[in-house]
Amino acid sequence: MSHMSEEKKSGRFIVPGEKIGVIEEFIPDKGTYVKDGVIYSSNIGYLLIDSVSRRVSVYPLTRKVCFPRVGSIVVGHVVNIQSAMAFIRIIKVGNRFPSGFFTGVLHISDIGEEFIENIFDALKLGDLVRAKVISEANRMFHLSTKGEKMGVILALCSKCGSALKLKYREKGRKREKNLYCEDCGNTESRKIASDYGLGNL
Ligand SMILES: [Zn+2]
Structure with a gap:
């Protein structure tokens, strides 16, 4: 060097x-x-x-330095939620840590395949989320959590702060994923990634 x-x-x-x-x-x-x-x-x-x-x-910046671009898979924390969008502070881009601070915006229509009425049923402040960069329009990183592998990978109980565990529940003939707090019994919903809680960043 x-x-x-x-x-x-x-x-x-x-x-x-x-x-x-x-x-x-x-x-x-x-x-x-x-x-x-x-x-x-x-x-x-x-x-x-x-x-x-x-x-x-x-x-x-050289190629060695890493920043998000369209197609990147990123991991970040939810730092702000408004009625139709969440802001995510990106802490990882692919397998690397970004050079600098980047925030992505996740619109409610890009969270999942199904219609989401209330954004707080899918995301909460502080959640760790895996998402894909789908656009850089207006100098913003627009994110999507559509797809099985995308979504919340770690969430804390909004009542007591413990890490929520994955739990399946039967809903009609459908098996639905939910999050459960072992410490206080609280149940919460999220747009959950398929490897939730496994520690994969
Ligand atoms: Zn709890």
Whole structure:
């Protein structure tokens, strides 16, 4: 590995439009632009400051660095739920950990094959979810949890906070999956992934 890439790694992760500094303190270089004396990043990548020359540059992300894209399978926590959508903080992309912070949005119509009337029957705050990136429209990662392997892979009891266990129950002729709390007896529903609770990320 070259010395340059060592330096690159030490830099802070930075996104386009992010303020780097002012022209009085740094000399703008690759991957930057100046507006009204302020230096901004024009790249998504890593900030590199040459301490001798005071040159600042932003090295673009390479293939080694991982970020979500259409088709990626991601894992994340539900950090916010509104009536028609949930926001998911992505902690894993495929088998790797993402370079930076990414949030995905999961619309109620993309949660499952069946119509979901109340989003809270399918997801709750803090749930760990596996999803697929289906679009990057409007610079947002749009997610889907349709399919057996997608959905909640770990959830906590909303009454006592214990990890919920998988439980089957008969509903007419259908066998339905549910989540059950062994500590307080609470039963909750989710859009459950087929490997719920097995610890697969
Ligand atoms: Zn409980």
